[in-house]
Amino acid sequence: MAYWLMKSEPSVFGIDDLAKRPRKTEPWDGVRNYQARNMMRDEMKKGDLAFFYHSSCPEPGVVGIVKVAREAYPDESALDPESKYHDPKSTPDDPRWYCVDVRLERKLSRTIGLAELKAQPALAGMQLLRRGNRLSVMPVSDAEWEYILGLE
């Protein structure tokens, strides 16, 4: 079982939006970065856990835990001309983009903010904290996972 971190802008889709979904489950679509896609498509397994991270907002940070409910399948939003995630280079026969389904495990009791994460020497090597990091889906080590939950 692997651990992950997945970013979303709460003004677009936040943890409270996920909580309101039927069965608290939602396709994690719209990822348009090859590295992130490859991790979702090739490495994410059903049952894996991920931190739900709020980005581009007043208090960026980890706000909850989600579980991978369905492994990667073609991202239909790429095929939909009406979607803002539409990619004309993706076709049903040769889908370029993939998504997984995530289900809310639980909201954290509080936001564990980016500033707080940065202040932890134990997390100095975390991918999220590396300079210029822009990946929206990234792995989290077992040690990082447990340490962050210990901060809650």
Next chain:
DNA sequence: GCCAACGTTGGC
């Protein structure tokens, strides 16, 4: 709104 850091695109 600014800007640094990337990723992608396309001409050559």
Next chain:
DNA sequence: GCCAACGTTGGC
């Protein structure tokens, strides 16, 4: 294959 231009991300 190189690289400049451009677009996007995301913290501040």
